[in-house]
Amino acid sequence: MKLSIDFRPMLLDRIKGYTSQTLSRDLMAGLIVGIVALPMAIAFAIASGVSPEVGLITAVIGGFLVAALGGSSVQIGGPTGAFIIIVLGIIGEYGMSGLLLATLMAGILLVLMGVLGLGSLIKFIPYPIILGFTAGIAVTIFTTQVNDLFGLGLTALPKEFIPKWGVLLSSLGKTHWLTLAIGVGSVIIIQLTPKVTKVIPGSLVAIILMTLLGYGLKTWGGITELTTIGDRYQISTSLPSFVTPELSWEAIQRLISPAFTIALLGAIESLLSASVADGVIGERHRSNTELIAQGVANIVVPFVGGIPVTGAIARTMTNINNGGRTPVAGMVHAVVLLLIFLFLMPLTAYIPMACLAGVLVVISYNMSGWRSVRAALKGPRSDAAVLATTFLLTVLFDLTIAIELGLLLSMLLFMRRMVESTKILVSRKELALHAHGDDGHHGAQEVLTLPDGVEVYEIDGPFFFGIANRFEEIVSATGDRPKVRILRMRFVPFMDSTAVRNLHILIETSRAQGVQLVLSGVNPRVRETLIATDIVDLIGEHYICSDIHLALEAAVSYITSKEG
Structure with missing residues (x-):
């Protein structure tokens, strides 16, 4: 039997009849999305345990490939908050080489999902599971930022959730109040900016203002305790060199579970983002093409030292709201990030870590979806049980176990419903x-x-x-x-x-x-x-x-x- 592969990038259709007016809208949308993506790429990279340039390079290459090959006209790809915890865990246990191999394997799995036509099946992942692990990721991201937000200066925090909070709470007496003020001030700026202008993202405004403030305090105010990106990372502006992930059968066996989690999470998030975009622009994305594009992006980025890529809902909506309607906007956003990387990267060294912590606190709050969680907990008890179980497993153990057991519990409860009905x-x-x-x-x-x-x-x-x-x-x-x-x-x-x-x-x-x-x-x-x-x-x-x-x-x- 001949296998028919459902792969046709949306770019091939949208480029027909392309006009100068469409190009101008795509250029403007791509420019704005690139500016919006800058602080997110840096924040997600540092929170994941890698340097800022790794986040930018991932957003450049991954974002370009997702736009050029994807099945959605407006999808913006790049690193996202959902991967922070799993990337941190993989690096902590297997090192950076383990992360590169797991990302490569996840990319291959995503391509296979698309080739086998599993794009539509991903949509059947129960909503309580998505709510549960998303809320769990949000809580975990917030937990990882408390140290930098309060300026505690802790260097050896436990990996486990409860012991980590025990150390954090017992160390609150070491709070550096200026650091906390910059973090809280960043949160306030991010929240107030949309009331003044919706064109410039609040996270970018917060980073610019707090970086200028931090630079002034360190240069003329004699404040040396304020930690910046440059204090922790050596910033490089050179293009990444080619990296070959270390391949071995033993490593593949150890990393198959994390790779599966990356692939499943990437598939869910990218298709969820594409579906949300469909509802706004009145289009129907090609799910299998989108999975193949996401897979190709995740196969390529490890060879330049990048981290996992997926569709980003916030950046995709920013693209739509600013007039982007074809994949060209996503490709322009990648080019904008590349230019920033080449010419403005040294300036990121002056960004206070507390400011990035404030950015991630807002992101974790928006990710939590607490209103949806509250509504779901009032629904059927079986759905509430799946949500609570997935949330607790994500927070107390890890995302891999949470997704696997969440799916298993959902299937068992579904079968019980079928038997009862x-x-x-x-x-x-x-x-x-x-x-x-x-x-x-x-x-x-x-x-x-x-x-x-x-x-x-x-x-x-x-x-x-x-x-x-x-x-x-x-x-x-x-x-x-x-x-x-x-x-x-x-x-x-x-x-x-x-x-x-x-x-x-x-x-x-x-x-x-x-x-x-x-x-x-x-x-x-x-x-x-x-x-x-x-x-x-x-x-x-x-x-x-x-x-x-x-x-x-x-x-x-x-x-x-x-x-x-």
Whole structure:
């Protein structure tokens, strides 16, 4: 069978009929998004444990590839806050070489997802899981910034959440009040800027003002305790050299779980961003193309020492709000960041760490989605349980465990709902028919009198392993054995392998007891399953009927033949 790959970059379609007016809008949007992305790329890089230029290079290369190859006209790619915690964890355990290999593996997984057409399936990740791990990431990001925000100067914080907070709270007496003032002032500026202008991002205003203030205090005020980026990192303006991730089978085995988490998180965030953008611009993105583009970006960035890339909702919305409508805007944003990297990078050395902490505190607050979390906790208890479990696992353990166990819990709760919603009805003397279904008639409801020795079992819902075992228990619990069991399947959309096996056993057991099984209301999809698994040959074509009237005729015919 030939594999058809769903890959067609949106750029190929949007470039047709491209006008100078569209170009001017894209140039302006790209310029503004590039300015907005600057503080975020630096903040996310430092919070992830890498240098500022790594964040910028990731935004340049990743952002350009996502725009040029992606399935959305307005998607902006780059490093995001969602990856901070997992990147920190990978670097802490496996080093920078481990991160590069995990990112490369995640890129390959994303490409495979797109090639196999899994773009639409990612959308079925339960919303409580997304809310839970996003809120958990927000709390964890805030926790990582408390040290810099308060100027505590701690160098050896525990990795675990509760012990870390124990150390932070016990060290609050060491707060450097000027550092805290700069951090809190940054938060206030970021919050107030949109009330003055929506063109210039508040984070950029805060960084410029606080950097000037910090520079003045250190140069003329004699304040040396104020920590800046330059105090921690050696800023470089040279283009990155080619890096080869260390490949070994042992490393691949160790990193497959973190790589899967990066890939799944990147897929969810990028497709969620593209879906939000669709609703604003009235477009429909190509999910599989988007996954392949995200994969290519994550395959390339490790070779220049970059960190994971995904679609960024905030930057994508900034692009839309400033007139960007084609992938050219995203490509321009990458070029703007490259120019800043080449000519203005040395100035980042003067940015106070407390200012970046303030930027990340605002980002973590916006990520938390506390209003959505509060609303979800008032919903069904099963959804609230999934949300709370995912949140706690993200905060107390790590994102990999949170996503895996969150998905497992969601599937178990979903199956329980399916079992509870699927009904198994037993009729012995009379059978009520409905105007819809497999009764073969479309008039008023009627009640059929069942012949002696005939029982009717009706399954209302999917016939899968949970229902299969329950159905077997109900049949086994019946008292006197009938001569014919009719299994109504008019509302059974599909059967899984466990249901087929149980049905196979039921046919053989019934035959050994002298009971004939008749199937009624079998739809074409279920019939294909019965043919493929040899159930039709076992029970006989005559005993697989399209409606209940034919099934009863087959039952009476069987009883008559036996009595004769």
